[in-house]
Amino acid sequence: MNEAIEQKKKALLAEIEKLRHECYVELPKRIAEARSLGDLKENSEFDAARDRQAFVKARIAQLGRQLNQYNEAAAHAGDEKTVGFGSVVVVLELNSNTRSEYTFVHPAEVDPVEGKISLSSPVGRALQNRSAGEEVTVTVPAGEKRLFIEKITTLHGTVITA
Numbered sequence: 001m002n003e004a005i006e007q008k009k010k011a012l013l014a015e016i017e018k019l020r021h022e023c024y025v026e027l028p029k030r031i032a033e034a035r036s037l038g039d040l041k042e043n044s045e046f047d048a049a050r051d052r053q054a055f056v057k058a059r060i061a062q063l064g065r066q067l068n069q070y071n072e073a074a075a076h077a078g079d080e081k082t083v084g085f086g087s088v089v090v091v092l093e094l095n096s097n098t099r100s101e102y103t104f105v106h107p108a109e110v111d112p113v114e115g116k117i118s119l120s121s122p123v124g125r126a127l128q129n130r131s132a133g134e135e136v137t138v139t140v141p142a143g144e145k146r147l148f149i150e151k152i153t154t155l156h157g158t159v160i161t162a
Helices: 002-036 044-075 122-127
Strands: 088-093 098-104 135-140 143-153 159-161
Touching (some): 122 135
Antiparallel strands (some): 088 098, 088 143, 135 143, 143 159
């Protein structure tokens, strides 16, 4: 799974580099052009370029934090045996006797339909730092769920079963 981490990091770095070019090369040109048109109070091109620049800077910061999270996860390689960032967890819901698989991703990558959730979600908080074979109770909007952790695949590919 280290290859998956490296691919994610490369994709993040590529997006950051593209956004940095836009923010520090293209947008200053657009701002300068808009500024040359005159009155800045009623200059929609100037406002739009400045708004875009602020958005791009915020996105660069967000991607930087996400990249740091992947770097930290990669640095803590090895024998982690509990649920954490990047883990794929198979749980048996004891109330309904159904299995679900969750992948713990960065909040920007959350997609509940695909089973991608963050550690800050109710299920994520309940499962975080838990081991295979443990039973947890989680309160969700639909009520309480009792989950039994059957299998954990860590970010680094280690598989732990109950």
